[in-house]
Amino acid sequence: MKLSPDFFNRDVLDVAPDLIGKILVRKFDDNTELRLRITETEAYRGQEDKACHAHKGRTPRTETMFMEFGTIYIYLIYGMYWMLNIVTEKEEIPQAVLIRALEGFDGPGKLTRKIKIDKTFNNTHICNNNNLHIEDDGYIPEIVTAPRIGIDYAGKEWIEKPWRYIDKNSLRK
Numbered sequence: 579m580k581l582s583p584d585f586f587n588r589d590v591l592d593v594a595p596d597l598i599g600k601i602l603v604r605k606f607d608d609n610t611e612l613r614l615r616i617t618e619t620e621a622y623r624g625q626e627d628k629a630c631h632a633h634k635g636r637t638p639r640t641e642t643m644f645m646e647f648g649t650i651y652i653y654l655i656y657g658m659y660w661m662l663n664i665v666t667e668k669e670e671i672p673q674a675v676l677i678r679a680l681e682g683f684d685g686p687g688k689l690t691r692k693i694k695i696d697k698t699f700n701n702t703h704i705c706n707n708n709n710l711h712i713e714d715d716g717y718i719p720e721i722v723t724a725p726r727i728g729i730d731y732a733g734k735e736w737i738e739k740p741w742r743y744i745d746k747n748s749l750r751k
Contacts, residue, residue, distance in 0.1 A: 581712045583705045586647035590666040590673035594621035595743040597664075597712070599719035602680060604693040605709045612693055615717070617748035618679035620726045621741040622663075624672050629732035629739075632672030642701055643672035650707070652700040659687030660696050664704050678727075681748065719745040 581600065586593055597619050604612045622630040631653070632643045642651040643665055651663040651674050663674040676686060683689040690696070695710070704711060723740035730737065 579714050581705065581714060583648045583703075586664060586666050586704070587668065588647075588666060590621040590623050590675055591741065593664075593666045594619045594675045594741065595721050595723075597675060597677070598721050598743050598745050599717040601713040601715055602677065602693070603711050603713055604695075606694065613713075614680035614682065614689075614693070615745070616677060616679075616712075617681055617745040618677075618684070619743050620676040620678055621743075622674050622676065623741070624667075627732075627739075628736045629726060629729040630672065630674075636672075640672065643674055644670055645701070646703075648703050648705050650699050650702050650704055650710070652695065652697050654697070655687070660690040661686050662690055662695050662699075678742070679744075679748065719747065722746050722749070 597616050600616050601613050602616055624630060625632050627633060631640045636644055642649055645665055646669050647666050649665040651665055653661050655661060662677045666673045666675060678686050680689045683692050699710060722744050724742045724744060725738050726742050
């Protein structure tokens with residue numbers, strides 16, 4: 579079953595773990611589909627979160643984070659990797675979930691390369707996008723938490739937040 583927009587109309591700390599175990603479906607131009615289970619996410623919780631892009635306010639780069647829940651937020655890191663995020667909460671509350679890993683693809687840059695995600699997805703909506711959506715097949719994961727990765731600039735308090743969510747079964751492989 580395809581996730582409804584209301585799934586994303588919640589606090590990022592609720593949405594991020596609830597995305598674990600869901601199926602990311604990528605439809606390509608030739609009508610083939612790739613269906614992969616989400617195994618790891620990270621939560622970025624608005625302007626108070628020093629690791630969140632929106633921490634320093636609204637900019638052309640962060641504008642998407644201030645949009646409605648379910649909006650896809652894509653940005654480039656290291657000049658070579660697109661990061662796939664989904665906005666949560668209502669407009670003007672800049673929260674987003676980073677999709678960090680899919681079954682068989684650890685690392686957000688590797689997964690976007692594999693499923694051919696780039697900036698053309700930015701500012702589109704995950705629930706009415708013809709080429710990318712998320713489904714729930716009923717799988718119930720066992721979730722473990724960990725500190726977020728790659729946010730040394732945010733300081734110890736924000737690094738230690740257990741806002742990375744991982745399907746425990748994906749750690750055994």
